[in-house]
Amino acid sequence: MSPKSLTRREFIKTGTLAAAAGTFILNNPQSLFATEEKSRVVLIRNKNVITKDGKLNPEVIQDMLDESVRVLFNTKETSKAWKKIIKPDDIVGIKTNVWNYLRTPPELENAIKKRVMECGVSEENISIKDRGVLRDPVFQKATALINSRPMRTHYWSGVGSLIKNHIMFVEKPSDWHGDSCADLAAIWKLPVVAYKTRLNVLVMLTPQFHNIGPHGFSPEYVWKYYGLITGIDPVACDAVGLKIIEAKRKEFFGEDKPLNPPAKHIELADTRHHLGNADMKKIDLIKIGFKEGIFI
């Protein structure tokens, strides 16, 4: 099979194994075809990431990111892990989320950028952005993307997810809202995005588990989970995040309270668009850190 025929699902499923074997997955895609069936996802939690006054500790965020990536790529050194996904001549777009009430923390954005620069990428070849990526010169030329956003419940798609975060790569996002955002995964096949996302970081520091009001936010419905979920497979990362949100809803409301509308775009990303694995049986979840209130 030629590299051109590598599907996104194959890339995602096999990337971990290849990386673990010390193979630079992007230069040698033929090596990816292994028998690996599961997507590796790392969930890391650290209570020290949120300080007593509610701020984020940048050093702890950096440590959490570093450890996640080391475990994900099965390396002892952080730099070796990052070099498996980023080359010095890459042009890197760090796709974040700037939703007012719960954005990708700047501390995490900086932590990612620092490691990308340590791979030899010059600062002018790195951009951190959410809205306006299509008009951003770095994103326009990007050869690699890092995708990071917090998970939150969402009135139309069930949850705001890693899969959904790439909606800013289309000219008219509302065109993708049909059937409660069922086909968001198809965006990942558009040329501007396809095969470029090297790492996904789902922010679960203070996720939101319920919507209220027109802006969909109330401080009552976020909680300190102190977590990050990392993986190559965005579908698997989202599936893990979704399980945690659902479990929190059950605990908080004291009964099964399904997301409405359901976050079907995650399941369909697997079954219809073959972007990755949404089935927990096909996810190799590695948990690091404290277990209390882990929900999964």
Place this chain on the structure above:
Amino acid sequence: MKALTYLYTTILISLLFIVVNISAQIKPDPSKNLPDNINGWSINEADRHFDNETLYDYIDGSAEMFLSFGFSKVFNRIYSRANQPDIIVDIFYMNSSYDAFGVFTHSVGKLEHEFGQQSQKTDGAIIFWKSNYYVSILCHPETPESKEAISKLAGAVDKSINEAGHLPEIIKYLPKENLVEESVRYFRHYNWQNSHTFISNDNIFNIDQNTHGILARYKEKNENAIFLIIMYPNNILAESALKNFTDNYKPEIIPEQTIKLKNGLWFRIQNKNNFIVGIFDSSSKEFADNILYRAESIINK
């Protein structure tokens, strides 16, 4: 002389009638009655308006909810005060009171009646609906001062809307006994059919803007159930929708039979005139049948 008096009287009565009629038709705009200052907060920047096209720019993640009902515009004002969080006032001009009610039912967690026709107060937020307006006043994080200010603002907006709105007709078909009032969810888009339990990802009830659906929870001691009622424009459409549902839901279901599903809970669905009524996740057969019996009695009246 008599003829002249008669003419003047007729003209006067006609003019009076016109004036009264025009006054009744012109609804006061609640955004015009907002104060410039409130408890030390004052207008921070120019008011903003968003319509169908620009709503996405303003509310990331909720726009489709408003559009799935009927929405014309939203008025937004921000008040600021030194060392206090901003107060954000949003007044959504929905196409009808049904739409304002519908949006409200999907965006609240508990039900109160302090403002408008129904309201909810949470930490740093007051949300209510009245007439065709859905109103949200936010101030995060809440402070003692902001709590008082947003309450005053909510009162001012409420007072400026002098007419109450009608509830959708379908509401009257809900059996009242054991109804959990805050669980009522009104919808005209299939995206909301899973409000209380997962039914389907697809539009298996053929729901569109001409159908009126309600989902609600019922509870009595240890008994629980979810009741669904959908009103179609005519009997044929209701029958057709039931067939579509039966063909696409679970293979074991049979209309008009109360059955225990694999999850151990009871289910029943049936068609009555231009309605579909159903029970999902009932803790017992008796509880399910009783709710449906009462619903059918209301339909038959």
